[in-house]
Amino acid sequence: MAHAVVILAAGLGTRMKSKLPKVLHPLLGKPLVGYCIDTAFASGAEKVVVVIGHGAERVRQTFEGYPNLHFVVQEQQLGTAHALAQAQPVLAGFQGPIVVTQGDTPLTRVETLTGLVAAMQAEGAGMALLTMRLDDPTGYGRILRDEQGQILGNVEQKDATLEQQAIREINPGVYCFDPTLWEKLKRVGNQNAAGEYYLPDLIRIYREAGQKVASVESKDTGELLGVNSRAQLAEVERVLLQRLRADWMNRGVRMIQPETIYLEPGVELAPDVTLWPGVILRGQTRLGEGVEVGAYSVLTDTVVEAGGKIKSHTVCDEAYVSSGADAGPFARLRPKAYLEEGAHVGNFVELKNARLGKRAKAGHLAYLGDAEVGEESNIGAGVITANYDGQRKHKTTIGKRVFVGSNSVLIAPVTLADGSFIAGGSGINQDVPEDALAIARERQRNIEGYMKRKRGEGS
Incomplete structure (x- = not known):
């Protein structure tokens, strides 16, 4: 009954x-x-x-x-x-x-x-x-x-x-x-x-x-450990963590210094996942077979498919990392960041509501918000999508095999068509046609002897 x-x-x-x-x-x-x-x-x-x-x-x-x-x-x-x-x-x-x-x-x-x-x-x-x-x-x-x-x-x-x-x-x-x-x-x-x-x-x-x-x-004196203080709460959490870690290691997960790893009950791990010290896995995070998560990374409600790699000190929140893609070290994937197969996000790159196509790269020091980046495109250092006008968010669309030179600002809404090339240091606020070169910067002038005259050394 x-x-x-x-x-x-x-x-x-x-x-x-x-x-x-x-x-x-x-x-x-x-x-x-x-x-x-x-x-x-x-x-x-x-x-x-x-x-x-x-x-x-x-x-x-x-x-x-x-x-x-x-x-x-x-x-x-x-x-x-x-x-x-x-x-x-x-x-x-x-x-x-x-x-x-x-x-x-x-x-x-x-x-x-x-x-x-x-x-x-x-x-x-x-x-x-x-x-x-x-x-x-x-x-x-x-x-x-x-x-x-x-x-x-x-x-x-x-x-x-x-x-x-x-x-x-x-x-x-x-x-x-x-x-x-x-x-x-x-x-x-x-x-x-x-x-x-x-x-x-x-x-x-x-x-x-x-x-x-x-x-x-009951032979398990720990199972009825009550919580009446913060210290007892921490003790119970320690026991729950021990249980979780042991269970996942029994299923084929490698934990390096397991006592330093924090994970929650909703997390799912496949065999041959490797977790380095200090990793934090929260919410409904799911890691596929062979995924490696570097030291001190924090993943919340994030999916990393088989063979994906998260390098150390990377923070992911509601992100999706496909097979063969990698992020970090020191990358930040905010909600709706999506890396397709083989995409690469390097150090100090931030994505929010942005999709990187197959084998697309943003190697360092970039912000891509409300953006779509086509396959095999390259985002240079210091590139940002200016997606917010103070009232609304706007989208940046980058086609396939586009090269965006370092320190460029893409002022949304804007589209860079397939094969286009953005010269470094450009402020782009108009669409760029397919295979075109876009330069949006002041032409350089060299004024001979300017500094000597300023110092009063010249005649």
């Missing part, structure tokens, strides 16, 4: 010292609670309910459009049992198991959720909970068992005796309940040091109803 998942994500997150709701803090470019939501759906959940509080509307807007995802608001922070009760209107008629997880534990594995459902059903239990053994259990609720090893209950740190505080088996807050949950939630009281309604009280309530309480022990 399909299960539902409730994610408790209403905490204030005051230790984050941020105006951003805790569960929206980015982890590898993705909101913290997004990992929990994705894990819930990956476990086969039919419905996922997120209990939100601080910044509720902002959280809701972030995940708009997810099918079978529901949000409920906990207006007052009265404890975990009170938070779960807010999900009842969405799940009141649901007859399957209900899994409960925390919204600040993004490392929780799919197998943990499915394992709890399986354990509860296999043992005919009314509820199941995850447990874990820690060398230092400080801060967690301790699991109490009888002589037969059956779970009797849970005691919170602040309510525990010294003897109970010595127990190393803890309750990290991941549960599975049968559909009688909602009736039993009404019996949870707040007679404790914090005056809150605690979910672990359901252990006692289920046992009093004559139902068994099953448990599953």
